[in-house]
Amino acid sequence: xxxxKNEQTLNILTHTTVRNPxxxxxxxxxxxxxxxxxxxLNNKYILxxxxxxxxxxxxxxxxxxxxxxxxxFAQNYLLNEVGKxxxxxxxxxxxxxxxxxxxxxxxxxxxxSMPIKLLYALKDGKLNPKEVRFLYYLKSYINVKNTxxxxxxxxxxxxxxxxxxxxxxxxxxxHSELKKKKLISVTQHKWGTNYxxxxxDKLIHxxxxxxxxxxxxxxxxx
Numbered sequence: 001x002x003x004x005k006n007e008q009t010l011n012i013l014t015h016t017t018v019r020n021p022x023x024x025x026x027x028x029x030x031x032x033x034x035x036x037x038x039x040x041l042n043n044k045y046i047l048x049x050x051x052x053x054x055x056x057x058x059x060x061x062x063x064x065x066x067x068x069x070x071x072x073f074a075q076n077y078l079l080n081e082v083g084k085x086x087x088x089x090x091x092x093x094x095x096x097x098x099x100x101x102x103x104x105x106x107x108x109x110x111x112x113s114m115p116i117k118l119l120y121a122l123k124d125g126k127l128n129p130k131e132v133r134f135l136y137y138l139k140s141y142i143n144v145k146n147t148x149x150x151x152x153x154x155x156x157x158x159x160x161x162x163x164x165x166x167x168x169x170x171x172x173x174x175h176s177e178l179k180k181k182k183l184i185s186v187t188q189h190k191w192g193t194n195y196x197x198x199x200x201d202k203l204i205h206x207x208x209x210x211x212x213x214x215x216x217x218x219x220x221x222x
Contacts, residue, residue, distance in 0.1 A: 007220075010035050010119065011102035011111040018112045018133075018140045021165035022075055025129040027068045029058045031077060032119055032132065034093070035100055045097050048090040057123045075099075112140040114219075121222040127181075130166070134174045135183065135219075137164060138212050151187070151211040175212075182218045187211040 010032060012018055017031055033054060037047055055065055069082045079094040102111035114136055121127040127135075137160070141152035154160055160171050178184040188210050 008116040009113045010039070010116050011113045012136060013099070013102060013105060014110040014112050014140045016099055016109060018136050019163040020075075021163055022071075024068070024071070024165070025133040026058070026060055026064050027071050027075075028133040028136070029119075029122055029129040030054065030060065030065070030068045030072065031100075032122075033057045034077075034095060036116070036119055038095065038100060045095040045100075047093045047095065049093060050088075050090050051085050057119065059122060059125065059129065110140075112136050114139055115216070117219055117222050121219075124222075126222055130170070130174055131178060131181075131183075133164070134171075134178065135214065138184065138214055142214070151213045153211055155210075183215055185213045185215060187213070 012032065012035060017023055017028065023031070034047070036057075037049060038045060041047065051062070051065060054060070055062065058065070060068065066082075066085075069078070072078045073081045076096055077099045079096050080092070082091055082093070085091060098106070105111065118127065118132050118135060122129070122132050137154075138152040141154050142150055144150065154163075156168055156171050160166070161168060164171065166174075175184070175186060179186065
């Protein structure tokens with residue numbers, strides 16, 4: 001389960017964006033679209049884009065787009081506030097390079113890389129914003145350099161709820177939908193033990209987190 005070397009990918013900053021609880025799933029896919037536009041325009045950080053184009057690629061409604069643009073300005077992804085939008089007139093966006101640039105990132109920051117096909121699948125209605133965000137989130141916990149641990153093991157209660165700012169039922173539903181689409185597989189773990197004992201000679205039981213695997217070969221088929 002690996003991304004092919006020749007495949008185009010979009011790199012999104014891990015702590016700044018992928019695991020940022022202040023960024024909603026709608027915000028995330030808008031960031032993904034802007035990252036794509038930056039790449040498409042040879043790393044330009046001042047963009048002219050249309051509302052219709054943003055909505056077409058992200059699946060966001062006009063109201064959702066307005067809210068996400070406002071939040072991206074508040075969270076310092078955009079350096080200019082978007083005011084009233086005029087139909088058929090491009091929007092000028094000044095991008096904060098520090099929030100997008102995965103090559104010259106600050107010390108201690110990493111990036112999560114996924115196939116650009118996720119963005120195309122979003123545009124085609126095959127995936128929704130929460131599913132795209134969740135796939136990137138799982139990838140952010142997978143160390144591709146360690147071939148024996150090509151899975152995410154973040155716990156729902158300990159990490160996912162807080163870092164994604166999603167409820168447990170929502171996360172469980174995402175698991176189910178992505179499994180149906182064969183984009184992830186899950187190895188479930190319940191109570192177990194490493195056969196360690198406490199000071200009273202009682203066997204210590206621990207709850208081991210599920211292991212989440214991304215099925216990259218099926219992402220290629222989207």
